[in-house]
Amino acid sequence: MATPDFTKLNADNIVDFIGGIFLRRGAESYLGEEVTMSQHMLQAARLAEEASSGDELTAAALLHDIGHYTNEFPEELLELGINNSHEDAGAAVLAPFFSAAITEAVRCHVDAKRYLCATDKDYLGKLSIASVKTLGLQGGPMNEDEVAEFRKHPHLDAIIKVRIWDDMGKVKDHTTQSFEHYAPMLQRSVDACRL
Ligand SMILES: [Fe+2]
Structure with a gap:
């Protein structure tokens, strides 16, 4: 698969770009x-919506695993025992266009698993x-120092919520909205966040 040219992304085409990934x-x-990857992310978004969590948290839930497609490493690496750091890749692509609450919830959703463990x-x-x-590949449960540091994160609440929806959004044949339902909210x- 050719690596997408991220330099051509802007505030007018980022939502289409993300929609293309889902498609x-x-x-x-x-x-x-x-579940498939899109079912998983759409389920997480639906859980955020059902909790009346607002645009930022719904967007973060919807996009939390987008890094599996925006980094240069295939997601299968995780199954093969190699960390693909998809959380950093996803946050890096989203950061120029979305708020810190969204990008931090994406960037920290793996750390949140380590924190909650x-x-x-x-x-x-x-x-x-x-x-x-x-889990082991991602660093295992946090130690005391890591927990203390993580607790200081300004978006801790959003990060934990997105992680819980991530864990819950894996139900086979669960009905969800389509990506198009969320596109206006993403835009x-x-x-x-436009400058
Ligand atoms: Fe996930």
């Missing part, structure tokens, strides 16, 4: 889960098998 790549599998004794048991499998979020 062309969304049907691909999601790291051994029972260290701070919530019931959390690990709620993770999917695939998600438990990648609103982009327009709010």
